[in-house]
Amino acid sequence: MRHNTMNKLVIGELVAKVPIVQGGMGVGISLANLASAVANEGGIGVISAAGIGMFDGKSKDFNYNNVQGLRNEIIKAKKMTSGLLGVNIMVALSNFGELVEAAIEEEIDFIFAGAGLPIDLPKYIRETSKTKLVPIISSGRAAKIIIKKWLKNYNYLPDAFVLEGPLAGGHLGFKKENIELESYKLENLLPEVLEVLAPFEKEYKRKIPVIVGGGIFDGSDIHYYLNNGASAVQMATRFVTTEECDASDVFKQTYIDAKKEDIIYIESPVGLPGRAIRNPYLNDVKNGLKHPFKCPFNCIVTCKKEEAPYCISLALLNAKKGKMDNGFAFAGSNAFRLNEIISVKDLINTLKFEYRKAIKMGTFKNLKKQKVVTALT
Ligand SMILES: Cc1cc2nc3c(=O)[nH]c(=O)nc-3n(C[C@H](O)[C@H](O)[C@H](O)COP(=O)(O)O)c2cc1C
Structure with a gap:
C-alpha cells in the first residue's frame, strides 16, 4: 500500500x-x-x-x-x-x-x-x-x-x-x-x-x-x-x-505586497549576493545615495566595512521592527506568491494536504503512462 x-x-x-x-x-x-x-x-x-x-x-x-x-x-x-x-x-x-x-x-x-x-x-x-x-x-x-x-x-x-x-x-x-x-x-x-x-x-x-x-x-x-x-x-x-x-506585521506585509519584479538580487556589503524585496532604501543604495558608515559591531568577518554603503545588520534589524525607511526585507524568490497570514498549524496542514494531492496526481500520471504502454504492446 x-x-x-x-x-x-x-x-x-x-x-x-x-x-x-x-x-x-x-x-x-x-x-x-x-x-x-x-x-x-x-x-x-x-x-x-x-x-x-x-x-x-x-x-x-x-x-x-x-x-x-x-x-x-x-x-x-x-x-x-x-x-x-x-x-x-x-x-x-x-x-x-x-x-x-x-x-x-x-x-x-x-x-x-x-x-x-x-x-x-x-x-x-x-x-x-x-x-x-x-x-x-x-x-x-x-x-x-x-x-x-x-x-x-x-x-x-x-x-x-x-x-x-x-x-x-x-x-x-x-x-x-x-x-x-x-x-x-x-x-x-x-x-x-x-x-x-x-x-x-x-x-x-x-x-x-x-x-x-x-x-x-x-x-x-x-x-x-x-x-x-x-x-x-x-x-x-x-x-x-x-x-x-x-x-513585525509591517515586515510580513512587505511579502504580501511584493510583486514578482520586486524580488531582486543585491550585492550585500558582506561580500555575498543576496535576495531581497526592492524598496526605496535599496533603490538609494543602488543609486549611490548611501555612504560608507562607521561600524559599531564588527559582526561579520567578510564585511567590507570601509567601503560598505550601509550596515547590513542594522538595515535588517530595522526591517524586523518594521522601520522600512531604514532597512529592507530579505526574501526567497517565491515571496510574491504569498497573499495571507496564517498560523503555522494551518500552513503545515495545507502542505500535508497538497502533498497527498500530489501523490494522487502522481499515481494518476503513472497509471496513464501504464495504459499507453499497455496499448502499445
Ligand atoms: C528573511 C530571511 C532571512 C534569512 N536569514 C538567514 C540566516 O540568518 N542564515 C542562513 O543560513 N540562512 C538564512 N536565510 C535562508 C533560509 O534559512 C532558507 O534556507 C532559504 O530561504 C530557503 O528558501 P525559501 O525561503 O525559498 O524557502 C534567510 C532567508 C530569509 C527569507
Missing part, C-alpha cells in the same frame, strides 16, 4: 514527524516564537543567531549580547515546545565559536551552519554533547570537502546536510552569474550531492540525510524532492507570513 503521508526525518536518534525544517532567518525573523510553533507541529524549528543580541542586549559588548541573546531564545523556545529545535549560526559571524559553544551548552538538538564552510565545527562537540551538526552547502564539492576534513581531523561524519539552491532568500552561496544556470538549479544539484554522499554512507553504514531548500513552496514541491532522494525540505519564506513569525 502506498503511504500518503510524508516520511519522517530521522537524524541519528532524533525523529521529526514532519520532514520540514524551518530555515533560520536573521535578523530576528526566526526566534523562539516561530521555531517553537514549527516544532509543535512536528517539524524542526530553527532560531537564527544572526544579530540576535541586537534587540534586547543589555551590555555594550555586541558579541556578549549575541551569545546571551542566543541562550535566552533557546531557553524560551524549550519552554514553549517539547519538539525538535535547531539554531542557525553563520560561519562568517565573528563570534561563531562562542555561539556554537553556547548552543551546545544549552543542549540544542541541531546546529545548522552555512555562509562559509564550517570546517572546524566538530571541535566544539564534547563526548556528552547530544547536538547534531548539519552543514549548509550549495554543491557536492562543498559536501566532499567538509566530509573529508571532518573525518580526518575529528573522525566525525556530518549528521545531515542542508543543500540550499539559488532560489533561497537571504545571503546566497552562488556567484551572481551562476544563479540562473541550469546546472545550479536545486533539482540538478541534488543528484550531484547524493552521488558524493553514497560511498561514505556505504562505508560508514549510515544514512546522511539531505535536506533541500530554496524556492520550495507547496506540497507538490515537497513531493518532488522527497521522491528524488531528499530526506526533508527546508522552507523559510513561507514561514514569514505566519502569525507566529517573530518579524
Whole structure:
C-alpha cells in the first residue's frame, strides 16, 4: 500500500514527524516564537543567531549580547515546545565559536551552519554533547570537502546536510552569474550531492540525510524532492507570513505586497549576493545615495566595512521592527506568491494536504503512462 503521508526525518536518534525544517532567518525573523510553533507541529524549528543580541542586549559588548541573546531564545523556545529545535549560526559571524559553544551548552538538538564552510565545527562537540551538526552547502564539492576534513581531523561524519539552491532568500552561496544556470538549479544539484554522499554512507553504514531548500513552496514541491532522494525540505519564506513569525506585521506585509519584479538580487556589503524585496532604501543604495558608515559591531568577518554603503545588520534589524525607511526585507524568490497570514498549524496542514494531492496526481500520471504502454504492446 502506498503511504500518503510524508516520511519522517530521522537524524541519528532524533525523529521529526514532519520532514520540514524551518530555515533560520536573521535578523530576528526566526526566534523562539516561530521555531517553537514549527516544532509543535512536528517539524524542526530553527532560531537564527544572526544579530540576535541586537534587540534586547543589555551590555555594550555586541558579541556578549549575541551569545546571551542566543541562550535566552533557546531557553524560551524549550519552554514553549517539547519538539525538535535547531539554531542557525553563520560561519562568517565573528563570534561563531562562542555561539556554537553556547548552543551546545544549552543542549540544542541541531546546529545548522552555512555562509562559509564550517570546517572546524566538530571541535566544539564534547563526548556528552547530544547536538547534531548539519552543514549548509550549495554543491557536492562543498559536501566532499567538509566530509573529508571532518573525518580526518575529528573522525566525525556530518549528521545531515542542508543543500540550499539559488532560489533561497537571504545571503546566497552562488556567484551572481551562476544563479540562473541550469546546472545550479536545486533539482540538478541534488543528484550531484547524493552521488558524493553514497560511498561514505556505504562505508560508514549510515544514512546522511539531505535536506533541500530554496524556492520550495507547496506540497507538490515537497513531493518532488522527497521522491528524488531528499530526506526533508527546508522552507523559510513561507514561514514569514505566519502569525507566529517573530518579524513585525509591517515586515510580513512587505511579502504580501511584493510583486514578482520586486524580488531582486543585491550585492550585500558582506561580500555575498543576496535576495531581497526592492524598496526605496535599496533603490538609494543602488543609486549611490548611501555612504560608507562607521561600524559599531564588527559582526561579520567578510564585511567590507570601509567601503560598505550601509550596515547590513542594522538595515535588517530595522526591517524586523518594521522601520522600512531604514532597512529592507530579505526574501526567497517565491515571496510574491504569498497573499495571507496564517498560523503555522494551518500552513503545515495545507502542505500535508497538497502533498497527498500530489501523490494522487502522481499515481494518476503513472497509471496513464501504464495504459499507453499497455496499448502499445
Ligand atoms: C528573511 C530571511 C532571512 C534569512 N536569514 C538567514 C540566516 O540568518 N542564515 C542562513 O543560513 N540562512 C538564512 N536565510 C535562508 C533560509 O534559512 C532558507 O534556507 C532559504 O530561504 C530557503 O528558501 P525559501 O525561503 O525559498 O524557502 C534567510 C532567508 C530569509 C527569507
